[in-house]
Amino acid sequence: MPTPPAPVDLETRLGAILSDHAQLEGPLLPILHAVQAEWGYVPPEALPIIAEGLNISRAEVHGVVSFYHDFREEPAGRHMVKICRAEACQARGGHGVEAAAKARLGVDWHGTTADGGVTLEPVYCLGLCATGPAAMIDGRVVARVDEKRLETLLSEVGA
Amino acid sequence: MSKLKIYVPRDAAALAVDAEKVAEAVLAEAKIREIEVELIRNGSRGMLWLEPMVEVEKDGVRHAFGPVTPHDVEALFDTDWDDHTLALGPTEEIDWMKRQTRLTFARVGVIDPLSLDAYEAHGGLKGLRRALGMTGTEMIDEMKESGLRGRGGAGFPTGIKWDTVRLAPASQKYIVANADEGDSGTFADRMLMEGDPFSLIEGMAIAGICVGATKGYIYLRSEYPEAIHTMNEAIRIARARGVLGASVLGSGFTYDMEVRVGAGAYVCGEETSLLNSLEGKRGVVRAKPPLPAIEGFLGKPTVVNNIISLGTVPVIFEKGAAHYRDFGLGRSRGTIPIQIAGNVKFGGLFETAFGTSLGALVDEIGGGTATGRPVKAVQVGGPLGAYFPRSKFDTPFGYEEFDGQGGLIGHAGVVVFDDTADMLGMARFAMEFCAVESCGKCTPCRIGAVRGVETVDRIARGDASAIPLLTDLCDTMKDGSLCALGGFTPYPVMSALTHFPDDFHANAKEAAE
Ligand SMILES: Cc1cc2nc3c(=O)[nH]c(=O)nc-3n(C[C@H](O)[C@H](O)[C@H](O)COP(=O)(O)O)c2cc1C
Ligand code: SF4
Ligand code: FES
Ligand code: FES
Numbered sequence: 312m313p314t315p316p317a318p319v320d321l322e323t324r325l326g327a328i329l330s331d332h333a334q335l336e337g338p339l340l341p342i343l344h345a346v347q348a349e350w351g352y353v354p355p356e357a358l359p360i361i362a363e364g365l366n367i368s369r370a371e372v373h374g375v376v377s378f379y380h381d382f383r384e385e386p387a388g389r390h391m392v393k394i395c396r397a398e399a400c401q402a403r404g405g406h407g408v409e410a411a412a413k414a415r416l417g418v419d420w421h422g423t424t425a426d427g428g429v430t431l432e433p434v435y436c437l438g439l440c441a442t443g444p445a446a447m448i449d450g451r452v453v454a455r456v457d458e459k460r461l462e463t464l465l466s467e468v469g470a
Numbered sequence: 471m472s473k474l475k476i477y478v479p480r481d482a483a484a485l486a487v488d489a490e491k492v493a494e495a496v497l498a499e500a501k502i503r504e505i506e507v508e509l510i511r512n513g514s515r516g517m518l519w520l521e522p523m524v525e526v527e528k529d530g531v532r533h534a535f536g537p538v539t540p541h542d543v544e545a546l547f548d549t550d551w552d553d554h555t556l557a558l559g560p561t562e563e564i565d566w567m568k569r570q571t572r573l574t575f576a577r578v579g580v581i582d583p584l585s586l587d588a589y590e591a592h593g594g595l596k597g598l599r600r601a602l603g604m605t606g607t608e609m610i611d612e613m614k615e616s617g618l619r620g621r622g623g624a625g626f627p628t629g630i631k632w633d634t635v636r637l638a639p640a641s642q643k644y645i646v647a648n649a650d651e652g653d654s655g656t657f658a659d660r661m662l663m664e665g666d667p668f669s670l671i672e673g674m675a676i677a678g679i680c681v682g683a684t685k686g687y688i689y690l691r692s693e694y695p696e697a698i699h700t701m702n703e704a705i706r707i708a709r710a711r712g713v714l715g716a717s718v719l720g721s722g723f724t725y726d727m728e729v730r731v732g733a734g735a736y737v738c739g740e741e742t743s744l745l746n747s748l749e750g751k752r753g754v755v756r757a758k759p760p761l762p763a764i765e766g767f768l769g770k771p772t773v774v775n776n777i778i779s780l781g782t783v784p785v786i787f788e789k790g791a792a793h794y795r796d797f798g799l800g801r802s803r804g805t806i807p808i809q810i811a812g813n814v815k816f817g818g819l820f821e822t823a824f825g826t827s828l829g830a831l832v833d834e835i836g837g838g839t840a841t842g843r844p845v846k847a848v849q850v851g852g853p854l855g856a857y858f859p860r861s862k863f864d865t866p867f868g869y870e871e872f873d874g875q876g877g878l879i880g881h882a883g884v885v886v887f888d889d890t891a892d893m894l895g896m897a898r899f900a901m902e903f904c905a906v907e908s909c910g911k912c913t914p915c916r917i918g919a920v921r922g923v924e925t926v927d928r929i930a931r932g933d934a935s936a937i938p939l940l941t942d943l944c945d946t947m948k949d950g951s952l953c954a955l956g957g958f959t960p961y962p963v964m965s966a967l968t969h970f971p972d973d974f975h976a977n978a979k980e981a982a983e
Contacts, residue, residue, distance in 0.1 A: 339750025441817025
């Protein structure tokens with residue numbers, strides 16, 4: 312699992328991220344996305360710095376981080392596997408893929424494999440509803456995922 | 471000899487089934503054969519069961535092949551892209567294409583989405599140029615006359631919404647395009663942004679100039695990485711070419727825009743939750759009034775419209791309001807891009823005038839189920855939409871028509887289920903989804919949905935006395951919720967219970983025996 316960022320790095324990088332977004336109207340979500348792109352999650356140490364930079368309370372920043380499914384408060388595994396749970400994928404056999412992924416990885420939703428390799432998250436629609444079941448692996452979308460294709464995809468990320 | 475023009479889509483639905491590898495194989499094979507190829511990465515034509523669908527231009531006519539795997543490419547070249555088992559004939563002659571009326575999606579799948587020249591060659595920017603010669607009131611009249619209603623679900627007349635913003639006095643106004651498209655079974659917004667992004671830019675620019683807004687945002691869900699990329703590129707190109715910026719097409723009007731990425735919350739598709747999110751807050755729903763048209767983004771008058779609503783504006787101005795209005799049925803004017811999804815043989819995007827019956831969409835156009843089993847239920851309008859049984863298949867596609875049958879068209883997603891579907895399970899999922907996605911503001915939604923899951927579980931265990939409890943709970947949610955997430959979750963739940971009672975009583979009977 313990735314180690315938490317060193318305090319100096321965090322302050323320098325975060326300072327740059329904050330100044331990159333200084334001109335935006337409503338900058339908090341873009342900042343949080345940038346933070347997560349940098350460290351893979353939103354480190355708790357980042358909250359007071361973001362709060363100070365935007366002149367809002369730390370609780371407010373935390374409230375926003377915790378509201379959105381995308382923002383993680385802890386590091387994820389090295390690879391992120393998201394499987395669509397929504398209706399159109401269910402209609403095309405999504406349950407089988409969900410079950411196979413959980414069994415293969417030995418985790419439930421939101422879980423990370425013991426070796427820190429893969430985190431499994433549900434997603435509610437990827438807009439691939441005519442060619443489901445659909446999934447997203449490290450930001451790349453895949454469709455027509457049956458259990459065999461899942462097996463290949465998981466092997467590719469070392470699971 | 472001129473180059474061989476080959477089209478390989480870059481739409482996410484094609485990329486998700488290895489279109490990138492097909493494109494690489496085409497280039498590699500052409501190189502080996504020393505054939506000069508011009509590879510164009512278009513959007514998708516919308517026949518998603520055929521993706522990756524490759525097109526080759528011959529004597530000015532595009533011929534389709536699909537679904538193509540990288541391994542097929544060599545053989546396709548061997549036959550000179552002619553007599554191959556994957557050959558589908560001229561694209562425009564395919565029955566599925568011929569039956570459509572493509573207005574909003576006229577260019578999608580046809581052009582390279584990032585070629586502004588191709589966009590203009592296919593009618594792009596004509597609407598904006600015409601609008602620039604009109605007054606604000608004339609533009610509003612055009613919109614009202616077109617009959618365009620919001621395609622995000624609520625069906626509110628777009629012209630009236632714009633007029634409210636136009637007449638609101640303010641130093642700053644905004645155009646916000648709602649690209650949160652969270653409904654299962656929908657992908658029209660995604661396909662338009664990936665396949666013809668300039669149409670959205672043009673529609674937003676017309677809206678901005680009409681109401682006096684100089685700034686626009688596209689709130690685009692994070693689940694759509696390809697759309698985010700394509701939109702950002704298109705905005706950059708439009709700015710460089712003077713379509714956006716300090717003087718739109720040299721008119722003196724200022725309008726610019728940017729993409730903002732969502733963060734995985736379904737409720738942020740609700741317009742006031744979206745505005746909070748855009749401001750950097752929790753995506754909690756705001757009470758209305760004030761309407762966003764009066765107090766929207768940062769408290770300023772804001773047009774919030776769906777991608778398809780805004781993407782349809784250019785064709786209305788290009789061809790005239792009457793041309794658009796003359797299609798349709800009753801109070802549902804124009805065309806609607808219907809997304810046929812789920813367990814269906816021919817799934818994809820089918821744009822047609824309002825009025826086609828649900829049965830024709832599912833059985834004729836969709837070709838029935840992919841599994842070949844009988845159709846059991848169809849969910850129309852996303853996770854808050856009702857499940858329709860076959861007995862309601864004569865319902866024509868229209869706002870009032872679906873409302874009259876206890877349903878809604880929503881964003882026009884049609885999700886097909888075969889006879890193996892467990893409708894009690896689908897009712898449970900609807901409640902679970904509401905619980906996961908609730909913004910937390912109202913108790914009937916936040917707590918009610920959790921109770922809903924428990925109640926369905928009791929029914930599943932054979933406790934028939936829980937059925938009236940579920941009905942009561944749905945009534946409470948319907949009456950006591952601020953927005954349609956809590957308020958409409960009863961649609962899928964109650965329609966499943968009403969039309970498929972056997973799925974709810976089976977276990978109860980077993981338990982009694
Ligand atoms: C829970 C919920 C989710 C919604 N999701 C979307 C969405 O993803 N896209 C959308 O355009 N409208 C969505 N809406 C409707 C919007 O609130 C709003 O009516 C719409 O964006 C207005 O644009 P239109 O008039 O062009 O349809 C949603 C509404 C609710 C209650
Ligand atoms: S119904 Fe649910 S999602 Fe809508 S405002 Fe109330 S709590 Fe929020
Ligand atoms: S329902 Fe799975 S991609 Fe839309
Ligand atoms: S599946 Fe979740 S919305 Fe399409």
